[in-house]
Amino acid sequence: MKRWIVLCALAFVTASVDAAAPSADPDFRATWTQPQQPFRIYGNTYYVGSHGLSAILITSPEGHVLIDSTLQDNVAMIESNIRALGFRVQDIKLILNSHTHSDHAGGIAALMHDSGARVAASAKSAKALALGGNDPDDPQHGIGSFYPKVTDVRIVADGETVHVGSLALQMHAMPGHTPGSTGWTWRSCERDRCVSMVYADSISLLSADGYRYADPAHPERLADYRRTLATLSALPCGILLTPHPRDGFFDKAARIEAGKPSPLIDTQACKAYAAEGQKILEERLRMEASQMAKKH
Numbered sequence: 001m002k003r004w005i006v007l008c009a010l011a012f013v014t015a016s017v018d019a020a021a022p023s024a025d026p027d028f029r030a031t032w033t034q035p036q037q038p039f040r041i042y043g044n045t046y047y048v049g050s051h052g053l054s055a056i057l058i059t060s061p062e063g064h065v066l067i068d069s070t071l072q073d074n075v076a077m078i079e080s081n082i083r084a085l086g087f088r089v090q091d092i093k094l095i096l097n098s099h100t101h102s103d104h105a106g107g108i109a110a111l112m113h114d115s116g117a118r119v120a121a122s123a124k125s126a127k128a129l130a131l132g133g134n135d136p137d138d139p140q141h142g143i144g145s146f147y148p149k150v151t152d153v154r155i156v157a158d159g160e161t162v163h164v165g166s167l168a169l170q171m172h173a174m175p176g177h178t179p180g181s182t183g184w185t186w187r188s189c190e191r192d193r194c195v196s197m198v199y200a201d202s203i204s205l206l207s208a209d210g211y212r213y214a215d216p217a218h219p220e221r222l223a224d225y226r227r228t229l230a231t232l233s234a235l236p237c238g239i240l241l242t243p244h245p246r247d248g249f250f251d252k253a254a255r256i257e258a259g260k261p262s263p264l265i266d267t268q269a270c271k272a273y274a275a276e277g278q279k280i281l282e283e284r285l286r287m288e289a290s291q292m293a294k295k296h
Contacts, residue, residue: 028052029052030052031050031051031052031053032050032052032053032070032071032074032103033050033052033071033073033074033077034050034051034052035050035051035077036049036050036051036081036250037081037084038081038082038084038085039253039256040085040256041056041188041197041239041241041253041264042188042190042195042197042239042262042264042265043188043189043190043194043195044058044059044060044188044189045057045058045059045186045188045197045239046058046059046085047253048066048078048081048082048085049068049070049074049078049081050070050071050074050077050078051245051250052244052245053068053070053071053074053103053104053243053244054067054068054070054199054241054242054243054244054245055067055068055069055070055074055078055081056068056199056241057082057085057087057092058167058169058186058188059087060164060165060166060167061165061166062093062164062165062166062167063091063092063093063094063164063165063167064087064091064092064093064094064164064167065092065093065094065095065096065162065164065167065169066092066094066095066096066111066115066117067095067096067097067098067184067199068096068097068098068104068105068243069095069097069104069105069106069107069108069110069111070103070104070106070107071102071103071106071107072102072106072107072109072110072147072148073106073107074106074107075107075110075111075114078107078111079111079114089111089114089115090114090115090116091115092111092115092117093115093117093118093164093165094117094118094119094120094162094164095108095111095112095115095117095118095119095120096119096120096121096162096169096182096184097119097121097125097129097182098181098182098183098184098199098201098202098243099125099177099178099180099181099182099201099202099243100121100125100128100129100133100135100138100178100180101133101138101140101144101178102133102144102145102146102147103243104243105128105129105133105147105150106133106145106147106148107147108129108147108148108150109147109148109149109150110148112150118152118154119150119152119153119154120153120154120155120156120162121153121154121155121156121180121182122155122156122157122158122171122173122180122181122182123155123157123180124137124175124178124179124180125153125178125180125181125182126153126155126180127180128178128179128180129149129150129151129153130149130150130151130153131149132146132147132148132149132150133145133146133147134146135178135179137179138178138179139177139178139205139206139207139208139211139213140178140206140207140208141208142208143208156171156182157171158171158172158173159171159172167186168186168187169184169185169186170184170185170186171183171184172184172185172231172235173224173227173228173231174200174201174203174228174231174232175224175225175227175228176203176205176221176224176225176228176277177201177202177203177204177205177206179224181201181202181228182201183198183199183200183201183231183232183235184198184199185197185198185199185235185236195238195239195262195265196235196236196237196238196239197238197239197241198235198237198238198239198240198241198269198270199241199242200232200235200240200241200242200270200273201242201243202242202243202244203228203229203232203273203276203277203280204280205225205280205281205284212288213225213281213284213285213288214285214288214289222281225277225281226281228277229274229277229278229281230274232270232271232273232274232277233270233271233274235270237266237267237268237269237270237271238265238266238267239262239264239265239266239269240266240269240270240273242273247269249264252264
């Protein structure tokens with residue numbers, strides 16, 4: 001019961017700024033498997049996920065990149081969405097990941113099998129993928145679901161760029177939500193305008209009972225998250241995408257018109273996301289301080 005109270009309190013704090021939080025709201029979780037018609041986000045970047053869980057396809061004549069798999073149960077939906085756009089699942093050459101919770105990595109093993117693609121991730125995410133999400137370093141360890149293990153993962157370093165044909169995606173370490181949390185940036189073009197695309201990881205700081213971000217025995221937890229916020233603030237940001245669609249994403253996407261500026265473009269979105277993360281951090285630290293005071 002104590003663990004559930006902590007989770008609900010934190011979910012309340014972060015629900016308005018980061019939909020990646022575990023939630024007791026059945027309507028929220030229902031969106032994770034709710035079908036979503038796939039569509040072009042911008043240029044060669046497409047949305048192929050469910051209504052509540054993002055999966056992003058970036059295409060090229062030489063092969064495609066998929067970011068996030070959502071749930072294991074959603075694999076057939078994602079593959080159907082890819083085909084509905086006129087692309088072949090077998091042309092996915094690389095699968096990337098934001099973080100290694102089951103709602104974003106659960107389907108990677110199946111998609112890897114069906115497409116023949118390689119998987120690339122940060123070193124800490126690669127470890128968690130090989131454990132099927134059973135990672136003791138994960139703040140939510142013990143309260144999350146496990147999934148099929150993913151091995152033979154290519155390790156990508158912070159700042160490194162991965163390539164598939166003409167596609168080039170840069171990795172940005174964004175630890176906090178998980179130790180291996182990762183963002184990806186690339187460029188997508190329409191006619192003569194290219195836009196900086198950002199897939200930024202979740203910034204909520206939810207955890208199982210007993211985990212402290214301000215634990216003096218683990219100073220890297222706060223230092224890493226603060227670096228994540230600094231990274232977000234500094235990114236060249238044209239269109240911000242996140243593991244759970246946010247900020248009226250689908251309403252804006254529905255207003256996209258050929259030849260007109262995309263309503264999804266917001267050059268201040270990454271800075272705003274980082275500012276929300278700072279509020280999340282401050283509230284989390286207040287909560288942890290209050291809990292520690294009660295113990296003493």
